[in-house]
Amino acid sequence: MIIAPKAVIERKISSAPGGESHEMGFDREGIAGTSSGLASVLETARKVSKSDSSVLITGESGTGKELIARAIHKNSSRCNGPMVVINCGAIPSELLESELFGHEKGAFTGAHRSRIGRFEIADQGTIFLDEIGDMSPDLQVKLLRAIQERQFERVGGTATIEVDIRVISATNKDLAAAIEQDKFREDLYYRLNVIPIHILPLRERKEDILVLAEYFQERLTKRGRGYQVKTFSEDAIQALLNYDWPGNIRELENLIERVSVLVEDPLIEVHDLPDYFISGSSRNTLVSVSSVFNNRTGFNEAVDQFQRSLILHALNETRWVKARAAELLKMNRTTLVEKIKKMDIEQESQVPIF
Numbered sequence: 001m002i003i004a005p006k007a008v009i010e011r012k013i014s015s016a017p018g019g020e021s022h023e024m025g026f027d028r029e030g031i032a033g034t035s036s037g038l039a040s041v042l043e044t045a046r047k048v049s050k051s052d053s054s055v056l057i058t059g060e061s062g063t064g065k066e067l068i069a070r071a072i073h074k075n076s077s078r079c080n081g082p083m084v085v086i087n088c089g090a091i092p093s094e095l096l097e098s099e100l101f102g103h104e105k106g107a108f109t110g111a112h113r114s115r116i117g118r119f120e121i122a123d124q125g126t127i128f129l130d131e132i133g134d135m136s137p138d139l140q141v142k143l144l145r146a147i148q149e150r151q152f153e154r155v156g157g158t159a160t161i162e163v164d165i166r167v168i169s170a171t172n173k174d175l176a177a178a179i180e181q182d183k184f185r186e187d188l189y190y191r192l193n194v195i196p197i198h199i200l201p202l203r204e205r206k207e208d209i210l211v212l213a214e215y216f217q218e219r220l221t222k223r224g225r226g227y228q229v230k231t232f233s234e235d236a237i238q239a240l241l242n243y244d245w246p247g248n249i250r251e252l253e254n255l256i257e258r259v260s261v262l263v264e265d266p267l268i269e270v271h272d273l274p275d276y277f278i279s280g281s282s283r284n285t286l287v288s289v290s291s292v293f294n295n296r297t298g299f300n301e302a303v304d305q306f307q308r309s310l311i312l313h314a315l316n317e318t319r320w321v322k323a324r325a326a327e328l329l330k331m332n333r334t335t336l337v338e339k340i341k342k343m344d345i346e347q348e349s350q351v352p353i354f
């Protein structure tokens, strides 16, 4: 059992992944977390799973885009059909067309026999077009037609093939910017983005961190092989909460596995975590508006914490030389000193957690 702040434990109650959750009629399929950001993603996923509309899932790498796509498929009327995943960024563009639509024998050098593509395999099911932002403009035109008309031809073929599929796509790129730069077709974007789902990065839904850490530990223990649920010390918990998780949930999942294997003691301490968990904390001193709303921090508290963050950041940047910190903040040195005193900021002060 992880030591978690009381508020986190209380909010955890309805978080159990797998099985029906409070989102009536929607099986979470191993999606853990209690943040309001995740709840609204699950609510949209629940609604969209009842339909056949195209869904575009956006979010940084490792935020759970594929997991959500799978949950939508599993909860849809297509659940007995296939869910076919294709990573558009991982396949060279000259091969991608044949991967998507198949090819006829002799269509190109090396095409010794005809082969069906992922669109045909996905018939009666869902096709998940991952990293859609990496698709070449030529292929985007063909994809648009296939999605619009639910029909296409194999490479080198003349027969038109019809399929019954639901399209879910995902990207960690900013497609609006790609459209501006003429790298992504606007018409395809609107076709794919009928229902947008944006998954927040983990640093903007910090209340999910401990819930996920516990979930991953328990999942490892269920696998057997000698994993045991361990406890995090208060300092280690603070470090997990302060860290900004550039690799998001995948990074947290890997970390939990690593400490589960490498730390033999039942208590995981802060020095058991990688060094950058401690040294990188100054990157977290500035807070985002969405994290304030996600964590339901009130206005006054958020403003206080923001002031505290700014002051701590400036002090850390200037090795606690107050005159220089005041310069950096463009404020009077005496005002800074007063604030430091009033806010009880000391050299080892914690950065406020959002």
Ligand SMILES: Nc1ncnc2c1ncn2[C@@H]1O[C@H](COP(=O)(O)OP(=O)(O)OP(=O)(O)O)[C@@H](O)[C@H]1O
Residues within 6 Å of the ligand: 017, 030, 031, 032, 033, 059, 060, 061, 062, 063, 064, 065, 066, 067, 068, 172, 212, 249, 250, 253
């Ligand atoms: N809410 C969650 N609960 C449990 N596990 C999660 C959750 N979100 C993500 N994961 C796990 O984190 C890992 C990354 O998730 P996933 O592959 O779905 O992310 P992604 O957004 O598709 O990443 P990428 O952009 O790198 O492809 C997976 O192992 C997944 O099972």
Ligand SMILES: [Mg+2]
Residues within 6 Å of the ligand: 065, 066, 130
């Ligand atoms: Mg993915």
